[in-house]
Amino acid sequence: MVENIQVLDKRFKLYMPESVIQEEVKRIASEISHDYAGKDVILCPVLTGAYMFATDLTRYIAFDPDISFVRYTSYEGTQSTGVVKPLLPFTKRCQGRHVIIVEDIVDSGISMDYMIQELKKLEPASISVCTFFYKPGNFQKDFKIDYVGKEIPNDFIVGYGLDYNGKGRTFKDIYVIDE
Ligand code: IMP
Ligand code: MG
Numbered sequence: 001m002v003e004n005i006q007v008l009d010k011r012f013k014l015y016m017p018e019s020v021i022q023e024e025v026k027r028i029a030s031e032i033s034h035d036y037a038g039k040d041v042i043l044c045p046v047l048t049g050a051y052m053f054a055t056d057l058t059r060y061i062a063f064d065p066d067i068s069f070v071r072y073t074s075y076e077g078t079q080s081t082g083v084v085k086p087l088l089p090f091t092k093r094c095q096g097r098h099v100i101i102v103e104d105i106v107d108s109g110i111s112m113d114y115m116i117q118e119l120k121k122l123e124p125a126s127i128s129v130c131t132f133f134y135k136p137g138n139f140q141k142d143f144k145i146d147y148v149g150k151e152i153p154n155d156f157i158v159g160y161g162l163d164y165n166g167k168g169r170t171f172k173d174i175y176v177i178d179e
Contacts, residue, residue: 029060049104
């Protein structure tokens, strides 16, 4: 396991090793398996950050949900721009079904709030939010977060799908900025 990494112009140090991440993923998967047994479920992972989490999650979920990726962006560098752009929106497949939005991290909540409003227009049977990380100190919205891996302080992290300007996503451990 590497303790320190360099991503573009910034240094990062180890924050959460793969073993801990995987235990959290298994816990969330068993909660979802229990809550949605026998239901018509569609998982909507948010590209690009949630790709690794969503992949691991589906390995441990006890049923066989449909998968439909979406893509909405708001971030530049280490700051949210506050303006959400739909690049690959939800589709009509969500209508009348139980939709679980899968995110890498909920920070201000602006992106997720926007996605929930977009999804509501398609009249799904239910919407729930599943995120690996949650930064309550930055949260500005009031939607409910149904499944959380870990609450963290307002520090910038990379790895396990999370990026800094497009880099650092593919590490299987998570690293925090080292200032
Ligand atoms: P929000 O709209 O402020 O909640 O931002 C959510 C999005 O910002 C996430 O899907 C991530 O792509 C990105 N983001 C927020 N915090 C971090 C971080 O610490 N590292 C990498 N990306 C982050
Ligand atoms: Mg994201």
